[in-house]
Amino acid sequence: QKRIAVMTSGGDSPGMSAAVRAVVRQTLASGCVSYAIYEGYQGLVDGGDMIKEMQWEDVRGWISEGGTLIGTARCKAFMERPGRLTAANNMIERGIDALVICGGDGSLTGADKFRAEWPSLLDELVSSGKRTEEGVKPYRHLNIVGLVGSIDNDLSSTDATIGCYSSLQRICQAIDYIDSTAFSHQRAFVVEVMGRHCGWLALMAGVSCGADFVFCPENPPSENWESEMCSIVRKHRELGKRKTIVIVAEGAHDRNLNHISPTMVKDLLTNKVGLDTRVTTLGHVQRGGPPCAYDRMLATLQGVEAVKAVLDSTPETPSPVICIVENKIVRKDLMEAIKLTKEVAANIEKKDFAAAMKGRDAEFEE
Numbered sequence: 001q002k003r004i005a006v007m008t009s010g011g012d013s014p015g016m017s018a019a020v021r022a023v024v025r026q027t028l029a030s031g032c033v034s035y036a037i038y039e040g041y042q043g044l045v046d047g048g049d050m051i052k053e054m055q056w057e058d059v060r061g062w063i064s065e066g067g068t069l070i071g072t073a074r075c076k077a078f079m080e081r082p083g084r085l086t087a088a089n090n091m092i093e094r095g096i097d098a099l100v101i102c103g104g105d106g107s108l109t110g111a112d113k114f115r116a117e118w119p120s121l122l123d124e125l126v127s128s129g130k131r132t133e134e135g136v137k138p139y140r141h142l143n144i145v146g147l148v149g150s151i152d153n154d155l156s157s158t159d160a161t162i163g164c165y166s167s168l169q170r171i172c173q174a175i176d177y178i179d180s181t182a183f184s185h186q187r188a189f190v191v192e193v194m195g196r197h198c199g200w201l202a203l204m205a206g207v208s209c210g211a212d213f214v215f216c217p218e219n220p221p222s223e224n225w226e227s228e229m230c231s232i233v234r235k236h237r238e239l240g241k242r243k244t245i246v247i248v249a250e251g252a253h254d255r256n257l258n259h260i261s262p263t264m265v266k267d268l269l270t271n272k273v274g275l276d277t278r279v280t281t282l283g284h285v286q287r288g289g290p291p292c293a294y295d296r297m298l299a300t301l302q303g304v305e306a307v308k309a310v311l312d313s314t315p316e317t318p319s320p321v322i323c324i325v326e327n328k329i330v331r332k333d334l335m336e337a338i339k340l341t342k343e344v345a346a347n348i349e350k351k352d353f354a355a356a357m358k359g360r361d362a363e364f365e366e
């Protein structure tokens with residue numbers, strides 16, 4: 001009887017609670033024992049009450065809850081080997097031999113590192129006298145399965161991460177609200193959206209809201225972007241638009257990687273185009289609140305698949321990450337997905353923006 005634990009890690013996203021619910025219930029439905037680890041990797045290091053056995057009713061109603069009801073954290077202790085050793089000991093204490101982790105690329109990289117190190121952690125537990133050879137024998141094969149929970153939609157190999165469509169919806173709602181006041185006063189608004197180094201939220205919000213201009217990290221504007229943006233906005237005004245919306249991804253920069261801030265854009269619209277301009281930073285409103293239907297569905301289907309992947313796993317199987325590609329739930333090699341994601345960042349650093357866009361989803365291809 002497998003003992004499967006689920007954890008959420010890194011920044012929260014809408015749909016994480018739904019993913020936990022699906023993993024818990026599929027674990028129980030498969031005749032296994034279910035655990036939830038509270039507060040991300042910190043809970044694994046702290047052990048005790050932070051690792052809780054879960055029953056079917058414990059996750060009742062979680063499908064529509066925002067954030068993660070088992071908490072999340074960015075844990076420093078787990079980044080060091082002693083922290084991981086304590087975590088391994090706590091897992092063996094509870095008989096846990098499989099971990100399903102819902103988080104972003106950083107959290108999932110940590111998970112795979114833990115798996116790679118696992119045999120040596122067990123050896124150290126034995127050599128330090130904390131565990132016996134016989135005691136660790138049943139735990140020699142650790143299963144790790146990743147679920148991608150992030151509003152940023154920045155993991156290569158999957159079309160959507162759990163939470164990104166809820167966040168996009170929230171941004172669109174906010175811009176709809178801004179639109180009406182912008183229209184009334186004939187104002188311009190510069191809206192900063194999250195996404196870290198990824199421009200997916202900015203780009204899709206621009207498409208969905210009919211923005212005048214969008215700044216994305218993967219596809220920086222031309223060298224003379226200041227005059228280009230101003231002339232586009234001016235043209236839209238000449239065509240009769242009463243409002244202007246410019247969306248700036250928080251990671252936006254020019255082709256020399258100089259940060260483009262909302263204030264810089266505001267100053268241009270004010271001084272060069274003569275528009276009464278305001279800046280709105282949406283902040284964590286984009287990450288909170290209930291998941292949209294798509295994220296509930298994605299989290300549920302992927303949570304179920306994660307448990308199936310645990311049950312199919314062998315010591316030879318590389319850790320999988322559960323993805324969605326062309327509307328199908330699929331398993332991909334976790335480390336390969338992370339490698340591709342890191343390549344995008346490296347290509348941006350190298351100013352090879354064409355390669356960076358290729359490394360993202362199809363939406364970015366021109």
Ligand code: F6P
Pocket residue numbers: 011104150151152194195196250287
């Ligand atoms: O990765 C999710 C995200 O919301 C990013 O879009 C943003 O850059 C970051 O997390 C904000 O992190 P924090 O909540 O720690 O301020």
